[in-house]
Amino acid sequence: xxxxxxxxxxxxxxxxxxxxxxxxxxxxxxxxxxxxxxxxxxxxxxxxxxxxxxxxxxxxxxxxxxxxxxxxxxxxxxxxxxxxxxxxxxxxxxxxxxxxxxxxxxxxxxxxxxxxxxxxxxxxxxxxxxxxxxxxxxxxxxxxxxxxxxxxxxxxxxxxxxxxxxxxxxxxxxxxxxxxxxxxxxxxxxxxxxxxxxxxxxxxxxxxxxxxxxxxxxxxxxxxxxxxxxxxxxxxxxxxxxxxxxxxxxxxxxxxxxxxxxxxxxxxxxxxxxxxxxxxxxxxxxxxxxxxxxxxxxxxxxxxxxxxxxxxxxxxxxxxxxxxxxxxxxxxxxxxxxxxxxxxxxxxxxxxxxxxxxxxxxxxxxxxxxxxxxxxxxxxxxxxxxxxxxxxxxxxxxxxxxxxxxxxxxxxxxxxxxxxxxxxxxxxxxxxxxxxxxxxxxxxxxxxxxxxxxxxxxxxx
Amino acid sequence: xxxxxxxxxxxxxxxxxxxxxxxxxxxxxxxxxxxxxxxxxxxxxxxxxxxxxxxxxxxxxxxxxxxxxxxxxxxxxxxxxxxxxxxxxxxxxxxxxxxxxxxxxxxxxxxxxxxxxxxxxxxxxxxxxxxxxxxxxxxxxxxxxxxxxxxxxxxxxxxxxxxxxxxxxxxxxxxxxxxxxxxxxxxxxxxxxxxxxxxxxxxxxxxxxxxxxxxxxxxxxxxxxxxxxxxxxxxxxxxxxxxxxxxxxxxxxxxxxxxxxxxxxxxxxxxxxxxxxxxxxxxxxxxxxxxxxxxxxxxxxxxxxxxxxxxxxxxxxxxxxxxxxxxxxxxxxxxxxxxxxxxxxxxxxxxxxxxxxxxxxxxxxxxxxxxxxxxxxxxxxxxxxxxxxxxxxxxxxxxxxxxxxxxxxxxxxxxxxxxxxxxxxxxxxxxxxxxxxxxxxxxxxxxxxxxx
Numbered sequence: 001x002x003x004x005x006x007x008x009x010x011x012x013x014x015x016x017x018x019x020x021x022x023x024x025x026x027x028x029x030x031x032x033x034x035x036x037x038x039x040x041x042x043x044x045x046x047x048x049x050x051x052x053x054x055x056x057x058x059x060x061x062x063x064x065x066x067x068x069x070x071x072x073x074x075x076x077x078x079x080x081x082x083x084x085x086x087x088x089x090x091x092x093x094x095x096x097x098x099x100x101x102x103x104x105x106x107x108x109x110x111x112x113x114x115x116x117x118x119x120x121x122x123x124x125x126x127x128x129x130x131x132x133x134x135x136x137x138x139x140x141x142x143x144x145x146x147x148x149x150x151x152x153x154x155x156x157x158x159x160x161x162x163x164x165x166x167x168x169x170x171x172x173x174x175x176x177x178x179x180x181x182x183x184x185x186x187x188x189x190x191x192x193x194x195x196x197x198x199x200x201x202x203x204x205x206x207x208x209x210x211x212x213x214x215x216x217x218x219x220x221x222x223x224x225x226x227x228x229x230x231x232x233x234x235x236x237x238x239x240x241x242x243x244x245x246x247x248x249x250x251x252x253x254x255x256x257x258x259x260x261x262x263x264x265x266x267x268x269x270x271x272x273x274x275x276x277x278x279x280x281x282x283x284x285x286x287x288x289x290x291x292x293x294x295x296x297x298x299x300x301x302x303x304x305x306x307x308x309x310x311x312x313x314x315x316x317x318x319x320x321x322x323x324x325x326x327x328x329x330x331x332x333x334x335x336x337x338x339x340x341x342x343x344x345x346x347x348x349x350x351x352x353x354x355x356x357x358x359x360x361x362x363x364x365x366x367x368x369x370x371x372x373x374x375x376x377x378x379x380x381x382x383x384x385x386x387x388x389x390x391x392x393x394x395x396x397x398x399x400x401x402x403x404x405x406x407x408x409x410x411x412x413x414x415x416x417x418x419x420x421x422x423x424x425x426x427x428x429x430x431x432x433x434x435x436x437x438x439x440x441x442x443x444x445x446x447x448x449x450x451x452x453x454x455x456x457x458x459x460x461x
Numbered sequence: 462x463x464x465x466x467x468x469x470x471x472x473x474x475x476x477x478x479x480x481x482x483x484x485x486x487x488x489x490x491x492x493x494x495x496x497x498x499x500x501x502x503x504x505x506x507x508x509x510x511x512x513x514x515x516x517x518x519x520x521x522x523x524x525x526x527x528x529x530x531x532x533x534x535x536x537x538x539x540x541x542x543x544x545x546x547x548x549x550x551x552x553x554x555x556x557x558x559x560x561x562x563x564x565x566x567x568x569x570x571x572x573x574x575x576x577x578x579x580x581x582x583x584x585x586x587x588x589x590x591x592x593x594x595x596x597x598x599x600x601x602x603x604x605x606x607x608x609x610x611x612x613x614x615x616x617x618x619x620x621x622x623x624x625x626x627x628x629x630x631x632x633x634x635x636x637x638x639x640x641x642x643x644x645x646x647x648x649x650x651x652x653x654x655x656x657x658x659x660x661x662x663x664x665x666x667x668x669x670x671x672x673x674x675x676x677x678x679x680x681x682x683x684x685x686x687x688x689x690x691x692x693x694x695x696x697x698x699x700x701x702x703x704x705x706x707x708x709x710x711x712x713x714x715x716x717x718x719x720x721x722x723x724x725x726x727x728x729x730x731x732x733x734x735x736x737x738x739x740x741x742x743x744x745x746x747x748x749x750x751x752x753x754x755x756x757x758x759x760x761x762x763x764x765x766x767x768x769x770x771x772x773x774x775x776x777x778x779x780x781x782x783x784x785x786x787x788x789x790x791x792x793x794x795x796x797x798x799x800x801x802x803x804x805x806x807x808x809x810x811x812x813x814x815x816x817x818x819x820x821x822x823x824x825x826x827x828x829x830x831x832x833x834x835x836x837x838x839x840x841x842x843x844x845x846x847x848x849x850x851x852x853x854x855x856x857x858x859x860x861x862x863x864x865x866x867x868x869x870x871x872x873x874x875x876x877x878x879x880x881x882x883x884x885x886x887x888x889x890x891x892x893x894x895x896x897x898x899x900x901x902x903x904x905x906x907x908x909x910x911x912x913x
Contacts, residue, residue: 020500024525027514028500028507033485038510040519046499073501074486093499117490138490329544336480338545388480 058175071141077421112143131158149199151417156375170205251375265330344416378416472516534825561696643676654724725859771802782810787859824865
């Protein structure tokens, strides 16, 4: 238990309504979206200003309290689950101001609690484009996106969160403000600390302001849907499109199980006997879009697509993407527990990966639907289970480990966009090797000697 | 107070439903309460986690959980947007009932629900006294809206602007209605709901007008009880069950094709909540509930879908008329086209959509009574959207929303009328044909007779 004196100090800084000490309040900050055991924090703080945020960090530091920063708590790897001993959760959703949005210089400065979709909308209102669109974008915060290096559907052409971070101002473990990056396109001043912050999972600093890059939006887009009788053909098509020097903005894949589940859910007339669907969208200058769409259409047919159809109207386009949006909700309804993985492979290895996932599912008697970002090799094998069934859940954990093994064997990575957090830390060494772990640990020890910033995440304790 | 193990065991009944919540947090995007407070225990995911932890005895504070569960509008926005289809309202209502059963009902609620609401006769006579007494204590503050406020400092009313109780409830105005199916071949039972009966009888008479004009037979018993949602949302399941049984009995020997209601909340309670609570009723009652649920329609749905009234074209011209989607119609029953079709049929208005037309107005029934300040803050957003639409009339299909929106507009000193869709449609009907003008006269005379 924390002393009343410490709690009173926090109350003086934040106001009593922003200091949550009651048991029932703290329990609501004990989990995130990962399928992991909850940990009840000792204290939950919700700073209303960045100044108050800095003072919170300093107070935690003075009292040696471990901090876990939480945006919307949509993390899929347990990165926002607090520490077991005297853990303090700092919620950033009160820091939700877009400080500046520059049309001339194509950047924006935001507080960490700004919601991703709200920001993209604000940029669009000024005629600009913020491409990263993680699945949780209607609730996720930009601070969380940066800390996890979140991706989305547009990764192939537009990259992920890290490609849009120009600068991060953050509080170090003592509550001192550190500035990094710049509002300029070019910046060669000192260590590239803002890139160090991207994907740091809250372990190196507490973000106070983020400078993000914006780009002009594409003028036109065209979506299409290609039906395949084999995953191999679909995957070869993906490679062929890229080899043809066309980079679609989205190139999504649905396997047969997912197609059937989505069709059961929506009855939109998807081909339930197809082995794979590719949902493809090209964007850019109208002339380029027309040309690219025609080429992609031909490539699909040449590589064995059974059928390719264009979305001619906004309504048809919406129907194409509805099928993709439905994938997770439709699968999630089949069983109580949904384990959404994001092991990623080079795109040419997708057929091998899909085959391996299906074999692993069959071997362990598990239901797995696979969909995802075929264009960048980031698949989402989604295991449907019931976490109360101890025997089955043990098989799920075994299957996940084998999926990771396979991804690494295929030159892939443990996580494309969800981060390592608590869920995958024990597998880290297999991917990066001991040297990398030790190097990362030395960085952590140097910058956070008392291990107060989100302890236990990424490479573990 | 019984054993806390007993409580956790009872809550485990909900486990199968709670486990479907994958904690994705998408409910944060749509919860009107969370938008105001930003606190996780105000959103569905957080509340489900609390009930789960209570059921597993990881958390041992039933009062704390109850208090947080009660901070909810029950608008169903979360359930409507939930990727894994969690039946949030079922979980919340059952959990409230279980925890209230364990902690006991507060004395005030016991008096209101067990003493008054579950006894329609007593309740009605108390309200009729209240409607006669309210004059000396209140004064009119906005003529467009017909709202009032307290003349003196009142701890109950505070600085609320409210629509006063009708002088004569619908039940007294029209009595027990029973007419055979006309040339339409249809006969409907009308379930007016407490608010239409006591505060907005004009909505009930509008509905009767429309049905008469379209030659639909009507049965409207004058002794129906409350649909039970106020009691159930306060965790008082025994009173809820009693009210449902009373209603089932009062309707059991009546023949009708549809049960229609002009209140979104009553419609969704009968159609969704009664069946969700069916396990607490006998098999015969369950069959009766199932039968009734199948026949229950929102009045606008019946008029637009069954009778084919209204239009999807924009044909009217004149001042702006906009529509607020009640949560209990839009999120719970997906009824959105039908009320609009009826509104668009009015030749004297230009129908226009406001921004965020389906965002909760913040009323939430007793939420408004218990959390007035939060309710008002949520309502401000609705108020802003209504004013920005520049409509002269805001229509909706839930009398509870009408109360909240009237208060918001009244406090903003706005001259925007608040009307039920049925009132607007009935007016259009009368403006439309000569025959109906005659009927109009008849009804006006009837109303005059009632007043005098």
